[in-house]
Amino acid sequence: MIFLDAAATTPVRREVLDAMWPYLTGEFGNPSSHHSLGETAAAALSGARAAVAGVLGCRSGEVTFTSGGTEADNLAVKGIALARQAADPVLNRVVISAVEHPAVEESARYLERFHGFAVDVVPVDGTGLVSPEALEAVLRPETALVSVMYANNEVGTVQPIARLAALAHSCGIPFHTDAVQAAGWLSVDVKALGVDALSISGHKLGAPKGCGVLYVRGRTRIEPLVHGGGQERGRRSGTENVAGAVGLATALTMAQAQQLQAAERVAALRDAFIASVLAGVPEAVLTGHSTERLPSVASFCFPGTSGESVLLELERRGVVCSSGSACAAGSDAPSPVLTALGIEAEVAQTAVRFSFDSSVTALDLETAAQGIRDAVASVRSLGLA
Structure with a gap:
């Protein structure tokens, strides 16, 4: 996992x-x-x-x-x-x-x-x-x-x-x-x-x-x-x-003793992960600020899908993450945070958040990025938007 x-x-x-x-x-x-x-x-x-x-x-x-x-x-x-x-x-x-x-x-x-x-x-x-x-x-x-x-x-x-x-x-x-x-x-x-x-x-x-x-x-x-x-x-x-x-x-x-080193390392891994996800799913939308952001968070909307369906497909592939709407599984309620950013409710419902601790590795995120490509493709092929 x-x-x-x-x-x-x-x-x-x-x-x-x-x-x-x-x-x-x-x-x-x-x-x-x-x-x-x-x-x-x-x-x-x-x-x-x-x-x-x-x-x-x-x-x-x-x-x-x-x-x-x-x-x-x-x-x-x-x-x-x-x-x-x-x-x-x-x-x-x-x-x-x-x-x-x-x-x-x-x-x-x-x-x-x-x-x-x-x-x-x-x-x-x-x-x-x-x-x-x-x-x-x-x-x-x-x-x-x-x-x-x-x-x-x-x-x-x-x-x-x-x-x-x-x-x-x-x-x-x-x-x-x-x-x-x-x-x-x-x-x-x-x-x-x-x-x-x-x-x-x-x-x-x-x-x-x-x-x-x-x-x-x-x-x-x-x-x-x-x-x-x-x-x-x-x-x-x-x-x-x-x-x-x-x-x-x-x-x-x-955490304080490790902060600077961990933040620098994880931020670099985060940026590579974001680039990989956007390359694999070109229509994905990165949410939040491009630079003024935590080292540990990358959240995307995947228009044309269901965020909950993508999340479940990822878990089947061994990647555990969460819905960006922070709602109970199966709920269609869009995230108030995403709608406050001006994201349309229908798109906000497709959000998935990936967040890391200091132990995350490049291999973890490379595997996850491949899993995202496959999960989004699977959701679309199954008509689970």
């Missing part, structure tokens, strides 16, 4: 399992307990927090462990917007881009439905980019928060986050970015990016599912979504997942 769906999840690294193992077995203490087992767990949690802070370039107290990227996005969008509204009821608008992950978009819509917020959506161009001019056009004195994702999970387009954050700050507005896909491939130095909040998910980096991180700049007001014993400096109550935090910190540290 050639696994080309790393944007959905990645296998857990052996080093991560080894780091987690003690806290899943003998060192099982609750980090809030005042005895030796608890103190050992608390020390491990503190070490994990410091390691994450080291990668992000922030203070340990600015790191909040969550159950994943979705919770981190929810806490950032809802928590910051609600805290700012509580301090000043005039602040009742949030800004998101047209290509956000549902964790951000649905959080904004929740604020709209239940807390009287208006949601302003920044359009993107045909490559998926948000321009500073487009963002500036929707900012208002009432804007409580701007949230624009760092790198898109479907088409891989990388946003100019530092410029967008600086623009928001010039208007006195905090800025959040969903960096779930970017972590491990791009710098997540929060000072260089200039962001007030940043979300990461462990299972995109070689850690298990169920662990994530939210960075929140010190003194940024945030309303907790989970109430209870006041863990995580009052931002996220509940007994911490010590093993998950240790695993995430290990994976993030490893």
Whole structure:
């Protein structure tokens, strides 16, 4: 099997399992307990927090462990917007881009439905980019928060986050970015990016599912979504997942150490793969920005086919990937991300996304490109458009 769906999840690294193992077995203490087992767990949690802070370039107290990227996005969008509204009821608008992950978009819509917020959506161009001019056009004195994702999970387009954050700050507005896909491939130095909040998910980096991180700049007001014993400096109550935090910190540290070398190598393989696919299927359409894109993502539309049918044909040939529409198998719903890029719904339904981890090889992608040519030809010959 050639696994080309790393944007959905990645296998857990052996080093991560080894780091987690003690806290899943003998060192099982609750980090809030005042005895030796608890103190050992608390020390491990503190070490994990410091390691994450080291990668992000922030203070340990600015790191909040969550159950994943979705919770981190929810806490950032809802928590910051609600805290700012509580301090000043005039602040009742949030800004998101047209290509956000549902964790951000649905959080904004929740604020709209239940807390009287208006949601302003920044359009993107045909490559998926948000321009500073487009963002500036929707900012208002009432804007409580701007949230624009760092790198898109479907088409891989990388946003100019530092410029967008600086623009928001010039208007006195905090800025959040969903960096779930970017972590491990791009710098997540929060000072260089200039962001007030940043979300990461462990299972995109070689850690298990169920662990994530939210960075929140010190003194940024945030309303907790989970109430209870006041863990995580009052931002996220509940007994911490010590093993998950240790695993995430290990994976993030490893990814950071390998980032530049891995990104350069995989980007070269990605470019060769794109060229091979477009040569083998000339009518295929590459989606996303041609250069401002993740090293690890190549997404195509195959007009005249069904994306789901191509996906299934590829799996028969040993290539595992995903539908670009990120919908359940058999669904005909086009991807909102692709339609936001101006791609017609009928064409968007033909999308297939290929995403790689750092272990991908040239042979993997050469084999996959041949499989794509054969799969598309098979779908067309069988009339599965």
